[in-house]
Structures are given as structure tokens and as C-alpha cells.
Amino acid sequence: MLILECPYCGVKAEETELHGGGQAHIKRETVGSDDDAFEHYLFTRANPRGVHLERWRHANGCGKWFHAARDTTTLEVFGTYPAQTFEPPKDIIDAITAKRPDWSFKNWQGAT
Amino acid sequence: MSNAVSALQGATSEGFATITEAGLRGMITLRGDLSSAKLKKAVKSTAGVDVPAQRACNSAGDKAVAWMSPDELLVMVPYADVVDATTRIAKALEGEHALAVNVSDARAVFTIEGAGAREVLAKLSPVDLSREAFTTGMFRRTRLAQAAVAFWMRDETTFELVCFRSEAQYVFDVLSMSARTGSEVGFL
Ligand SMILES: [Zn+2]
Numbered sequence: 001m002l003i004l005e006c007p008y009c010g011v012k013a014e015e016t017e018l019h020g021g022g023q024a025h026i027k028r029e030t031v032g033s034d035d036d037a038f039e040h041y042l043f044t045r046a047n048p049r050g051v052h053l054e055r056w057r058h059a060n061g062c063g064k065w066f067h068a069a070r071d072t073t074t075l076e077v078f079g080t081y082p083a084q085t086f087e088p089p090k091d092i093i094d095a096i097t098a099k100r101p102d103w104s105f106k107n108w109q110g111a112t
Numbered sequence: 113m114s115n116a117v118s119a120l121q122g123a124t125s126e127g128f129a130t131i132t133e134a135g136l137r138g139m140i141t142l143r144g145d146l147s148s149a150k151l152k153k154a155v156k157s158t159a160g161v162d163v164p165a166q167r168a169c170n171s172a173g174d175k176a177v178a179w180m181s182p183d184e185l186l187v188m189v190p191y192a193d194v195v196d197a198t199t200r201i202a203k204a205l206e207g208e209h210a211l212a213v214n215v216s217d218a219r220a221v222f223t224i225e226g227a228g229a230r231e232v233l234a235k236l237s238p239v240d241l242s243r244e245a246f247t248t249g250m251f252r253r254t255r256l257a258q259a260a261v262a263f264w265m266r267d268e269t270t271f272e273l274v275c276f277r278s279e280a281q282y283v284f285d286v287l288s289m290s291a292r293t294g295s296e297v298g299f300l
Binding site for chain 2: 008009010011013014016017059060061062063064
């Protein structure tokens, strides 16, 4: 059972209150992008075995979208953070690298 | 003028807790900046209570205000007053980035009463309803079996619950089933 704390309402929500929204921090291609970039944006996703940054929605709750950092293998949760950001805040990166010293946001972003 | 009726017109069921469809209630969805002085004043003058803290419901008599999210409140007033109240709030918030909508007829309200009220909800929602964790005045949006709902505690043995009107029968049935005599778990 996955439990994520919603950063907006503070509820420690279990999985059935939440709706997964896939990989976080995707650069959205738009007018002027070429076909390859657009295809990459639409279809190519990282699928790491280990640390992952995801979007989740507190669907059966306050309704807000937020971000979560967790390990897809162990289900360990490093933390959750608000949606209004392009990258994880320092405390989340610190929580991840404390356990996974080799992890970096840059490498994670380059995984697709 | 049409004759407004609530979804289940006061249906009740008796078990180890009593489930009652509470009839018509005025409900206003208010979105805006909850720290705005104008909004705070409009809420206070409409419902007679302050803007509630996170996940709380402030009630006084037949009025209440519940915290729905960081930018949303549910303002409850008697059904007969809701059209006026919505207009007054909207007028008070002119010039602010805010929205007040009368959602009364889109919702159904239930009360769950009795010593076993906590247990009726605990069987159906992923919420810690122990006496230590869930106390009077707390408000929680969650799911009840398969329906999206919100409930709050009026006093130690009374919960109120709102859901979408279209799901009223399902919610009534599932609450009644959870409260069936003989199905007490006795854990809470
Ligand atoms: Zn939430």
C-alpha cells in the first residue's frame, strides 16, 4: 500500500484516494517544436527501477495535483512537494541522495 | 416557482447508527484567496463563523463553513437563504479573483447518528476515525466505498456527510449496510 502525504491538505492519503499522473517534470513541446520533439514529449517516458519523480492527484480529497519522489522497487517514499515547480526542492533531493548517493536530478531527466 | 425536493426526501434507516437524508441545505462553493480580508469578512457576515483552519468545519446553528482545499470553502446556509447569500458573497468579492456558486441542488446531505457513527464511516473510508485522530469540528474529503464524499463531526456521536446528488441512493444504501445491526466491529 502506497501512502503519500498531500502537500496541500496535509492528508496522509492511501493509494485509493489518489490518481497517478505519470512522470513529473516533462518539458511540454508546443508550437514550433519539430516532430521528433513532439513524439518524445507525447510517448517517451522514463521507467526507472529505483528513484522516480511522479505526478499524483489527490482525486478523492482536495483535488490538487502534486509531486512525489519514491523508489519504484522498494516503494520507499522520499517525500512529496507542490506542483508549482520545474524541479524537486532541495529537501527532496537531499532525502533521495541521503539514501541513493549516486542519484542526480540531471541524470534522471536524461533517462528518456 | 418549482417545488424543490431533496434527493431521497428524508429517507432514514435504523441500525447500530441512524442514517438520515437531511433534506435540502443551502451550499455555496466559494473559491478565492482564503487569506483575503474581503473574503474573510464576506464569510463571517454570511455564515456567522470564521474561515476554518485546514481540514476543519466551523458551524453555528444551521450555518457552517468547511475547508475544501487551500483555495476553496463550502459555505452552508438554510436552503431558503442560499440564493441571496450567494449574491451577497459575489457582490462583496467584486474586484477579487474569486467565485461563488450555488451548488445546493447538485448535492445530498446525510447525518450518521449514534454511538457507532464512527464505525459506519470507518468501514467505508480510508480515514483514521479513532477517537484520538478524528475529533469534533474536523472535516475530511475522501471516498465512501466508490463515491467521492466529504464528512465532518458535529459532536461525538453525530457526523454529517455530503455527496453528489446523483449518488445519493448509492451513498444511503452503502451507509445503511455498514450500519446494519449485528455487523458491529467494536474496534473504535
Ligand atoms: Zn490533498
